[in-house]
Amino acid sequence: xxxxxxxxxxxxxxxxxxALREEVVQxxxxxxxxxxxxxxIAEEYGVALxxxxxxxQQLVSEGLLERHRGxxxxxxxxxxxxxxxxxxxxxxxxxERIVPESxxxxxxxxxxxxxxxxxxxxxxxxxxxAMKRLRLLDxxxxxxxxxxxxxxxxxxxxxxxxxTVGPLLYPIYDSECGVVIARAEEALxxxxxxxxxAALLGLEPGAPVIVIDxxxxxxxxxxxxWRRSKGPADRFEYHVEIR
Amino acid sequence: xxxxxxxxxxxxxxxxxxALREEVVQxxxxxxxxxxxxxxIAEEYGVALxxxxxxxQQLVSEGLLERHRGxxxxxxxxxxxxxxxxxxxxxxxxxERIVPESxxxxxxxxxxxxxxxxxxxxxxxxxxxAMKRLRLLDxxxxxxxxxxxxxxxxxxxxxxxxxTVGPLLYPIYDSECGVVIARAEEALxxxxxxxxxAALLGLEPGAPVIVIDxxxxxxxxxxxxWRRSKGPADRFEYHVEIR
DNA sequence: GAGTGGTCTAGACCACTTC
DNA sequence: AAGTGGTCTAGACCACTCC
Numbered sequence: 001x002x003x004x005x006x007x008x009x010x011x012x013x014x015x016x017x018x019a020l021r022e023e024v025v026q027x028x029x030x031x032x033x034x035x036x037x038x039x040x041i042a043e044e045y046g047v048a049l050x051x052x053x054x055x056x057q058q059l060v061s062e063g064l065l066e067r068h069r070g071x072x073x074x075x076x077x078x079x080x081x082x083x084x085x086x087x088x089x090x091x092x093x094x095x096e097r098i099v100p101e102s103x104x105x106x107x108x109x110x111x112x113x114x115x116x117x118x119x120x121x122x123x124x125x126x127x128x129x130a131m132k133r134l135r136l137l138d139x140x141x142x143x144x145x146x147x148x149x150x151x152x153x154x155x156x157x158x159x160x161x162x163x164t165v166g167p168l169l170y171p172i173y174d175s176e177c178g179v180v181i182a183r184a185e186e187a188l189x190x191x192x193x194x195x196x197x198a199a200l201l202g203l204e205p206g207a208p209v210i211v212i213d214x215x216x217x218x219x220x221x222x223x224x225x226w227r228r229s230k231g232p233a234d235r236f237e238y239h240v241e242i243r
Numbered sequence: 244x245x246x247x248x249x250x251x252x253x254x255x256x257x258x259x260x261x262a263l264r265e266e267v268v269q270x271x272x273x274x275x276x277x278x279x280x281x282x283x284i285a286e287e288y289g290v291a292l293x294x295x296x297x298x299x300q301q302l303v304s305e306g307l308l309e310r311h312r313g314x315x316x317x318x319x320x321x322x323x324x325x326x327x328x329x330x331x332x333x334x335x336x337x338x339e340r341i342v343p344e345s346x347x348x349x350x351x352x353x354x355x356x357x358x359x360x361x362x363x364x365x366x367x368x369x370x371x372x373a374m375k376r377l378r379l380l381d382x383x384x385x386x387x388x389x390x391x392x393x394x395x396x397x398x399x400x401x402x403x404x405x406x407t408v409g410p411l412l413y414p415i416y417d418s419e420c421g422v423v424i425a426r427a428e429e430a431l432x433x434x435x436x437x438x439x440x441a442a443l444l445g446l447e448p449g450a451p452v453i454v455i456d457x458x459x460x461x462x463x464x465x466x467x468x469w470r471r472s473k474g475p476a477d478r479f480e481y482h483v484e485i486r
Numbered sequence: 487g488a489g490t491g492g493t494c495t496a497g498a499c500c501a502c503t504t505c
Numbered sequence: 506a507a508g509t510g511g512t513c514t515a516g517a518c519c520a521c522t523c524c
Contacts, residue, residue, distance in 0.1 A: 011492080011493060011494085012493080012494075013493075013494085037508075037509060037510080038510070039508090039509085047494080047495090048494060048495045048496065049496080049497090050493095050494065050495065050496085051494060051495080053510085054494090056510090061304075063486040067509090067510060067511095068502090068503085068509085068510075069502050069503080069509065069510040069511060070501075070502035070503035070508080070509050070510070071502085071503055071504080071508095071509065071510085072503095072508090072510080078485070078486055080485060083485050086483070182486075183484065183485060184484075184486075185482060185483070185484060185485070186482070186483045186484075186485060187480065187481065187482050187483075188431075188479070188480070188481040188483070189476065189477075189479060189480060190433040190451045190452075190453055190479060191451055191476060191477070192449070192450070192451055206449055207435070208433045208434055208435055208451035208452075208476070209451075210433055214485075233432065233433035233434060233451070234434070236432060237430065237431075237432065238431040239428060239429070239430050239431075240329075240428070240429045240430075240431070241426065241427075241429075242321070242323060242426060242427040242428070242429060242457075243306040243321055243426045254511080254512060254513085255512080255513075256512075256513085280489075280490060280491080281490085281491070282489090290513080290514090291513060291514045291515070292514085292515080292516090293512090293514065293515085294512080294513060294514080296491085296492090297512085297513090299491090310490090310491060310492095311490085311491075311521090311522085312491040312492060312520065312521050312522080313489080313490050313491070313520075313522035313523075314489095314490065314491085314521085314522060314523085315489090315490060315491080315522095316490090316491080487523100487524090488522105488523090488524090489521105489522085489523085489524105490520100490521080490522075490523095491519105491520090491521085492518105492520075492521095493517100493518085493519075493520100494516105494517080494518080494519100495515105495516085495517075495518105496514105496515095496516095497513105497514085497515095498512100498513080498514075499512085499513080499514100500510105500511075500512075500513100501509100501510090501511075501512100502508105502509080502510085502511095503507105503509075503510100504508080504509095505506085505507085505508100
């Protein structure tokens with residue numbers, strides 16, 4: 001039986017949730033893995049069943065776990081594909097969501113610019129993988145992306161053929177580099193399109209584009225990828241609930 | 244003691260939550276009002292304390308109620324001021340949030356355009372109050388707004404002096420017209436500024452602006468106000484968490 | 487001190503999944 | 506049939522607010 005660590009003044013379910021979260025951070029359970037049942041956890045940590053339930057419940061509301069009656073409790077897989085669709089109208093004729101295809105235009109190692117190095121919590125000018133990518137729907141460019149990765153964690157990524165890399169990078173980060181993306185923060189802006197991006201996206205000079213900056217992090221909150229995506233404003237559509 | 248209505252197959256806490264939500268919709272408790280304690284509710288509906296707690300908890304997570312230890316459970320007041328700040332950088336020199344002042348440019352009754360009538364769930368061409376409003380920070384225009392209200396529900400609003408109407412409309416809707424706004428949906432877009440809006444906001448022709456369409460609803464989901472706000476894209480800044 | 491919500495316990499029965 | 510999470514109960518003690 002494990003003891004609950006941490007501040008005694010915190011409620012038990014809180015300290016138990018902290019302990020379980022830490023296990024995920026440490027990689028004892030990876031995305032998709034099943035956790036021990038609430039019974040087992042309760043016994044292991046010497047708390048009542050209701051208390052372990054409350055801890056699980058908290059981690060579900062944080063988005064770290066998901067529970068299924070009759071099946072068990074699992075580490076949730078983050079789903080980032082939907083992010084695109086939260087912002088842009090990318091749908092097929094019948095309304096279904098289509099992940100835009102992806103064409104890597106360039107990939108090289110160079111010193112990270114200050115803003116990127118800072119976002120990635122790296123020293124100024126530290127080496128980074130810089131990538132430019134174009135995303136297309138039915139062959140029509142819809143998104144221009146610039147992606148930065150810390151070179152040390154992603155060395156293996158440079159060895160892959162760019163042609164074989166599909167549209168979804170995060171599964172590749174995981175399988176090839178052992179890097180798991182757990183969450184991200186995105187910041188939206190809009191601006192008049194630059195001539196370079198206008199050429200890539202086939203837009204009129206000065207047309208409005210939406211700019212999405214994303215910083216992706218691991219379970220331990222360490223920043224792992226920075227990217228900036230630009231898309232035409234007239235395909236942009238974002239909905240928010242206010243309460 | 245009240246009986247729990249609704250489908251027997253639903254869990255009790257769910258049916259209790261539905262019953263309490265309905266009371267709020269019916270106006271038995273208004274925003275800011277205190278509800279009976281979990282003890283009283285449990286007894287009144289003939290359920291265990293834990294069950295009434297679970298019902299309360301659900302309504303808290305829906306944003307309908309808020310609970311304070313030692314004080315009680317209250318109908319939450321929606322706070323829409325923050326909406327502005329979720330989208331735009333409107334801060335004073337010391338970083339605090341400032342609600343922009345407000346200048347009503349025009350107010351008249353006319354038939355609602357199709358899109359507005361449809362959003363407000365009114366017949367085509369039904370009468371509506373149309374308002375144009377400019378919002379300023381330190382005397383500098385930062386937001387151009389167009390607001391539509393169904394004329395029947397807001398008749399009293401036309402009698403107010405526009406000069407005396409402050410920047411926050413929803414408290415006035417409540418106090419003057421008995422209309423309570425409970426929530427809203429907002430949709431974001433961006434576009435090149437029109438010449439009319441450019442003049443209002445003091446922007447270059449063709450500069451990018453963010454457009455926010457809001458549909459505000461009552462507790463019963465009835466649409467009550469439609470507005471469209473436009474602000475310069477370079478003051479726009481919106482953050483999203485992806486998990 | 488009385489009343490509120492927050493935590494915690496120990497037990498029961500149920501619905502669902504998997505074998 | 507065994508194991509999982511979901512619901513429900515009845516009770517206890519605690520921390521906090523208000524009078």
